[in-house]
Amino acid sequence: MEKIALLFPGQGSQYPGMTQWFYDQFPMARRTMEEASDVLGLDLARICQHGSPEELSKPETLQPAVLTASVVAFRVFQQEIGVLPEFCAGHSLGEYAALTCSGAISFADALRIVQRRGRLAAEVVEQGGTTMSILKKVSIPQVEAECRRLTQAGRMVGVSCYNADSQVAVSGQEAAVRELERWVESNGGSVVRLPDSPPYHSPLMQEAADRLREELSAHTYYPLRWPVISNVTGAPYPGAESIVDLLTAQIAKPVQWQKTMHYLHRQGITKAIEIGPKNVLTTLVSRNVEDMQAYCFDQRTDRQKLVEFFTGRIEQQHVPHFLGRCLTIAVSTPNLNPDARDYERCVIAPYRRIEAIQHTIEQSDQPATLDQMKEALQLLQTIFTYKQTPLQEQKEWLHLLREETGTYYEFPELG
Structure with a gap:
């Protein structure tokens, strides 16, 4: 049996035309793009599909665009292939997509957070004097030593992303980064500059990190449906309660992508599937581990x-039926009501009514109608009320119900 990890790309994966094929083929993709546009007041479809490279390189535009493109791809992937991951991981900005697709952050909240993150990054760019570059064909210990030498001399620069054995990103003061680039090239390495990029994942972003925490703290987080690997630690998030701290730290600390890939390898992951624009992370898989197959869902082949591989296999998970999940949640919720007088009327009868609706649907061999799903939801909420289920627990169950069944737009209020 295959063990799957989904990988979500970050900055540098954007390109004009991203999401176009999904948008043209799948109503879910169009509705996801429309939701993003409504939340942010931007035309995300135009930006993703027809925006210029210059527009797509601006942090305040790039970040919501790449997040949206990744969520679109994930929802189409679940609809068309239906394989649930053992783990998710995202590189830098991609960590927000990984958390969103795990159900830990609502899509609308994630959009607001990354828009704020992008604006904070744009402010750093406007101040000038800092930058970021990718160094290839380098010795990481030697780069780290050269960074220490320059920083001790008052020219701040450091490794900001550990991508592979011979590839890192560096961030710092522009003069220090340019000096480091010359040193790399003189020692046989190569340099890819990232124009208009702030010094992500470095101490120079600490002020932005402190301000980002305010935005992160304003939102609600939910239990993760599957483990998500943190860029900061290279290990899974301990739980939803750690999201604010780890995402705050992430923008000012190095991305531990090598540790992430090695962790997935130790867990027996056999296939890594990149969910989002381009194939940057697909390429990095083979540079970090040898026996893990990598695929890019953005590429047609x-x-x-x-x-072809997953059709009919055991790994395929059909989307749970809405009514079936309502029944499961009703059974799973403990009864906190000591008064048993109305148990038959307020728990047993609603449960049997949901069963009856489900039986009718099975007999007709048709999907549930929206009215049938709405009735089941009302009955489930009746059971919650009698059982005195705490409001926060109700909210988490209903959010999970929407995420698992893909009813994002039938029940937007549950998000």
Whole structure:
């Protein structure tokens, strides 16, 4: 049996035309793009599909665009292939998509957070004097030593992303980064500059991190449906309660992508699937581990391979039926009401009514109608009320119900 990890890309994966194929083929993709546009007051479809490279390179535009493109791809992936991951991981900005697709952050809240993150990054860019570059064909210990030498001399620069054995990103003061680039090139390495990029994942972003914490603290977080690997630690999030601290730290600390890939390898992951624009992370898989197959869902040939491979296999998880999940949640919720007088009327009868609706649907061999799903939801809420289920627990159950069944737009209020 295959063990799957989903990987979500970050800055540098954007390109004009991203999401176009999904948008043209799948109503879910169009509705996801429309939701993002409504939340942010931006035309995300135009930006993703027709925006210029210059527009897409601005942090305040890039971040919500890449997040949206990744969520679109994930929802289409679940609809078309339906394989649930053992783990998710995202590189830098991609960590927000990984958390969103795990159900830990609502899509609307994630959009607001990354828009704020992008604006804070744009302010750092406007101040000038800092930058970020990718260094290839380098010795990481030697780069780290050269960074220490420059920083001790008053020219701040440091490794900001540990991507692979011979590839890192560095962030710092522009003069220090340029001096480091010359040193790399003189020692046989190569440099890819990231124009208009702030010094992500470095101490120079600490003020932005402190301000980002305020935004992060304003939102609600939910239990993760599957483990998500933190960029800061290279290990899974301990739980939803750690999201604010780890995402705050992430923007000012190095991305531990090598540790992430090695962790997934130790856990027996056999296939890594990149969910989002381009194939940057797909390429990095083979540079970190040898016996893990990598695919990019954004590429047509890889999509076809995945469909052909998983069709009919045990790993395919059909989307749970809404009424079936309502029944499961009703049973799973403990009864906190000591008064048993109305138990038959307020728990047993609603449960049997949901069963009856489900039986009718099964007999007709048709999907549930929206009215049938709405009735089941009302009956489930009746059971919650009698059982005195705490409001926060109700909210978490209903959020999970929407995420698991993909009813994002039938029941937007549950998000």
